[in-house]
Amino acid sequence: MTAEKKTVSIYVMGKQSEVPYGVTIMKAMEYAGYRFIRGCGCRGGFCGACGTVYRKPGNFRLKVGLACATMVEDGMHLTQIPFYPANKAVYNLEALEPTLGTLLKYYPEITRCLGCNQCTRICPQELPVMNYIATAQRGDIEATAHQSFDCIMCGLCASRCPAEIVQYNVGILARRLYGRHIAPRAKHLAERVDEIRAGKFDAELDRLMQMSKEELQKLYNARDIEQ
Amino acid sequence: MYTPEMLRLIEVVEQTREKRLQETFPRLTAEEKTNLLRSYHPDYMEGAMRPLKIGPNAGEKLPHAYVDLFESRSMIDADGLSLDDIAYDVDVLVIGGGGAGTAAALLAAEEGADVLLVTKLRHGDANTMMAEGGIQAADKENDSPALHYLDAMGGGGFYNIPELVRALVNDAPLCIQWLESLGCMFSKYPDGTMNTIHGGGTSRKRMHFAHDYTGAEIMRTLRDEARNRGIKVVEFSPAVELIKDERGQCAGAVLYNLETEQFLVARAKTVIIATGGSGRLHINDSPTTNHYGATADGLVIAYRAGAKLIYLDATQFHPTGVAFPEQIVGQLVTEKVRGLGAQLVNIDGEQFIYPLETRDAVSSAIIRECRERQKGIPVPSGYGVWLDSPMIEIIHGKGTIEKELPAMFRQYIRFGINMAEQPILVYPTLHYQNGGILINEFAETQVPNLYVAGEASGGVHGRNRLMGNSLLDIIVFGRRAGKNAAQKAKTVQLGKLTLEHVRRYNEELAKQGLGQRVAPILLPDYRGKISG
Ligand SMILES: Cc1cc2nc3c(=O)[nH]c(=O)nc-3n(C[C@H](O)[C@H](O)[C@H](O)COP(=O)(O)OP(=O)(O)OC[C@H]3O[C@@H](n4cnc5c(N)ncnc54)[C@H](O)[C@@H]3O)c2cc1C
Numbered sequence: 017m018t019a020e021k022k023t024v025s026i027y028v029m030g031k032q033s034e035v036p037y038g039v040t041i042m043k044a045m046e047y048a049g050y051r052f053i054r055g056c057g058c059r060g061g062f063c064g065a066c067g068t069v070y071r072k073p074g075n076f077r078l079k080v081g082l083a084c085a086t087m088v089e090d091g092m093h094l095t096q097i098p099f100y101p102a103n104k105a106v107y108n109l110e111a112l113e114p115t116l117g118t119l120l121k122y123y124p125e126i127t128r129c130l131g132c133n134q135c136t137r138i139c140p141q142e143l144p145v146m147n148y149i150a151t152a153q154r155g156d157i158e159a160t161a162h163q164s165f166d167c168i169m170c171g172l173c174a175s176r177c178p179a180e181i182v183q184y185n186v187g188i189l190a191r192r193l194y195g196r197h198i199a200p201r202a203k204h205l206a207e208r209v210d211e212i213r214a215g216k217f218d219a220e221l222d223r224l225m226q227m228s229k230e231e232l233q234k235l236y237n238a239r240d241i242e243q
Numbered sequence: 244m245y246t247p248e249m250l251r252l253i254e255v256v257e258q259t260r261e262k263r264l265q266e267t268f269p270r271l272t273a274e275e276k277t278n279l280l281r282s283y284h285p286d287y288m289e290g291a292m293r294p295l296k297i298g299p300n301a302g303e304k305l306p307h308a309y310v311d312l313f314e315s316r317s318m319i320d321a322d323g324l325s326l327d328d329i330a331y332d333v334d335v336l337v338i339g340g341g342g343a344g345t346a347a348a349l350l351a352a353e354e355g356a357d358v359l360l361v362t363k364l365r366h367g368d369a370n371t372m373m374a375e376g377g378i379q380a381a382d383k384e385n386d387s388p389a390l391h392y393l394d395a396m397g398g399g400g401f402y403n404i405p406e407l408v409r410a411l412v413n414d415a416p417l418c419i420q421w422l423e424s425l426g427c428m429f430s431k432y433p434d435g436t437m438n439t440i441h442g443g444g445t446s447r448k449r450m451h452f453a454h455d456y457t458g459a460e461i462m463r464t465l466r467d468e469a470r471n472r473g474i475k476v477v478e479f480s481p482a483v484e485l486i487k488d489e490r491g492q493c494a495g496a497v498l499y500n501l502e503t504e505q506f507l508v509a510r511a512k513t514v515i516i517a518t519g520g521s522g523r524l525h526i527n528d529s530p531t532t533n534h535y536g537a538t539a540d541g542l543v544i545a546y547r548a549g550a551k552l553i554y555l556d557a558t559q560f561h562p563t564g565v566a567f568p569e570q571i572v573g574q575l576v577t578e579k580v581r582g583l584g585a586q587l588v589n590i591d592g593e594q595f596i597y598p599l600e601t602r603d604a605v606s607s608a609i610i611r612e613c614r615e616r617q618k619g620i621p622v623p624s625g626y627g628v629w630l631d632s633p634m635i636e637i638i639h640g641k642g643t644i645e646k647e648l649p650a651m652f653r654q655y656i657r658f659g660i661n662m663a664e665q666p667i668l669v670y671p672t673l674h675y676q677n678g679g680i681l682i683n684e685f686a687e688t689q690v691p692n693l694y695v696a697g698e699a700s701g702g703v704h705g706r707n708r709l710m711g712n713s714l715l716d717i718i719v720f721g722r723r724a725g726k727n728a729a730q731k732a733k734t735v736q737l738g739k740l741t742l743e744h745v746r747r748y749n750e751e752l753a754k755q756g757l758g759q760r761v762a763p764i765l766l767p768d769y770r771g772k773i774s775g
């Protein structure tokens with residue numbers, strides 16, 4: 017099943033390169049001789065280091081994608097946006113209340129959202145970005161937390177926002193407020209922590225630590241496995 | 244998008260699915276497992292290793308890629324570089340901005356230390372960010388740290404260092420609680436009970452997760468907290484050598500600004516290495532799941548400074564790396580896919596291994612199925628076997644994959660494959676550095692005032708780490724390293740700075756006719772190639 021050996025032309029910041037068809041922008045740029053310092057992190061769609069904007073000939077639309085997860089296309093003109101200056105509020109999470117007031121105190125600009133939907137259109141994770149800003153405006157922290165959960169903080173939304181909102185920083189504030197102050201604490205976890213602090217398991221662990229490999233192996237092979 | 248031939252083969256998998264849903268493949272006996280590993284695990288392959296000629300571990304056999312690094316000379320001219328020009332002067336220097344480094348920095352700051360975190364890429368561009376599956380902790384009623392201890396030991400082949408495993412399992416619930424208090428959004432039931440599942444080699448369901456963005460959720464939370472606490476971070480400035488003082492204490496590092504190409508001196512009373520793993524060395528020419536910066540830098544500089552290595556010859560291949568489509572070959576298919584019930588299936592639609600054996604065993608079984616039994620499915624890069632992901636939707640209900648595995652689902656959908664309806668093709672991929680720099684339970688090395696935490700360290704996981712114990716390791720030992728290094732810094736008196744150890748290492752290399760290459764390599768070089 018030999019795939020057809022085709023190449024395509026891409027233009028990295030205006031410079032033309034002939035690269036194999038069917039590879040990601042990241043691998044194509046490397047093939048063309050680039051060695052990344054910025055613009056490359058996880059190489060797998062998790063870190064948001066590789067936000068890329070591009071246009072195709074004869075199309076006015078500005079397109080966007082992660083260089084590590086977007087395939088090259090013939091005629092693509094591209095540049096990476098590996099960094100975008102962002103406003104990040106500094107707070108003491110413990111002392112905050114999970115309210116609209118808190119969101120507005122740190123990111124008052126969310127009220128400036130024009131509803132232009134640029135952010136949602138551009139998000140490479142296809143998140144409902146405008147929506148999670150709308151829920152934030154209403155103080156619905158839980159909804160903002162869940163809707164923004166898959167955000168990889170690539171910064172592309174903020175680069176397009178006419179209201180100068182840094183959506184992903186609003187998202188993480190909402191998520192941390194939710195995780196710390198709204199989601200109920202795990203009771204079994206707190207109890208286990210108390211038990212450990214009280215030394216409940218120390219003797220058993222001491223005993224295991226003294227065991228020979230053979231003794232441990234026996235115990236291991238005989239252990240029952242939760243279904 | 245699958246080829247027509249692959250689509251035809253998928254029909255075979257569909258035909259046996261109903262029957263397989265009722266079927267549990269028998270687990271390996273201890274003896275079968277040993278034989279399987281001996282015959283098929285890449286660690287045992289002829290010619291994959293050679294003895295190291297220099298340093299504290301001289302004489303030990305390691306994969307060529309590591310030996311090449313340790314037998315390389317320094318990037319810097321140890322006589323020419325002035326150590327008087329000090330760019331940063333702090334109590335605690337943390338090298339590496341992944342999970343272990345960030346946890347260490349937070350704890351050191353909490354102890355009142357003046358902390359500097361330096362990192363090679365951006366803060367958070369790290370293997371931690373990529374972890375999907377989960378983090379272990381024995382915090383349910385039917386579980387205990389002792390059971391966790393036993394699982395970790397058995398998984399590691401009983402080679403793990405007992406004191407380290409004890410620290411790991413004992414601190415686990417404390418660490419999960421710490422993360423919870425920082426606002427990490429673990430997947431929970433409405434009453435707050437943690438949603439936990441099995442991972443390979445666990446005897447209890449103790450894998451905590453945050454959908455399949457567990458590592459990302461931990462990493463971005465810790466990073467946000469570090470920013471809130473005002474911890475100083477310098478990005479794109481990897482450490483390329485440790486600095487000692489005349490008394491032999493570790494006393495800082497030489498940094499290299501990747502953008503301006505300048506060397507900078509950072510002096511510190513204590514130093515923590517948290518530089519992560521080494522997948523980008525492509526041991527055995529294998530593709531890898533690791534991030535761009537996983538090049539074993541920390542091992543190289545610590546080794547030159549006299550730290551000892553342990554179990555670096557044990558490399559973890561993740562059984563389920565992407566085998567198709569080509570664009571994402573080698574990337575991870577999280578173990579959670581098997582945890583949720585997907586089976587591994589050959590070209591005839593048959594199971595050939597219990598899906599949740601330890602990783603070394605599952606990897607070996609896949610290699611055997613493809614190489615010896617010729618029951619793999621041909622893909623452009625070689626072979627793969629099916630991972631029958633649609634079973635998850637049958638077992639747990641429609642929509643489960645998109646809800647529980649959004650990152651995975653998205654990764655495939657981008658290339659025209661719907662893993663909720665079609666099985667996916669997988670093959671083992673280079674995933675984790677089981678060994679590393681030897682530490683004790685205080686995260687100390689044998690070099691005074693040098694600490695190590697996370698994937699760069701060795702001993703915690705023996706020769707094979709279980710899924711979910713690494714995210715745990717980085718928090719447990721990151722915290723321990725940060726706290727201990729900060730406390731120690733209070734009493735440290737530094738003498739005159741020196742790179743004498745580097746000079747001597749270079750001399751020794753020259754004497755043996757080694758040192759043609761330069762290390763650390765900092766970043767892989769894929770120019771003119773299509774990388775794995
Ligand atoms: C795809 C994937 C999935 C995984 N899934 C799981 C899972 O589900 N559960 C689990 O427990 N574990 C998992 N692991 C393993 C786990 O994520 C890692 O072992 C762990 O996160 C390592 O953390 P760390 O802080 O030690 O290293 P990293 O997170 O890799 O951080 C190291 C940092 O050091 C920096 N650095 C490197 N060299 C230098 C230098 N010379 N100077 C300065 N900085 C430097 C790097 O750029 C990086 O930022 C997974 C790993 C991968 C790759």
Ligand code: SF4
Pocket residue numbers: 064138139140141142143145166167168169170171172173174183184
């Ligand atoms: S919400 Fe913004 S920062 Fe987050 S992934 Fe989408 S575009 Fe990137």
Ligand code: SF4
Pocket residue numbers: 128129130131132133134135136145146149173176177178179180181183
């Ligand atoms: S881009 Fe800015 S202004 Fe437009 S919808 Fe998004 S947040 Fe609102």
Ligand code: FES
Pocket residue numbers: 055056057058059060061062063064065066067082083084085168
């Ligand atoms: S390199 Fe991390 S998202 Fe692309």
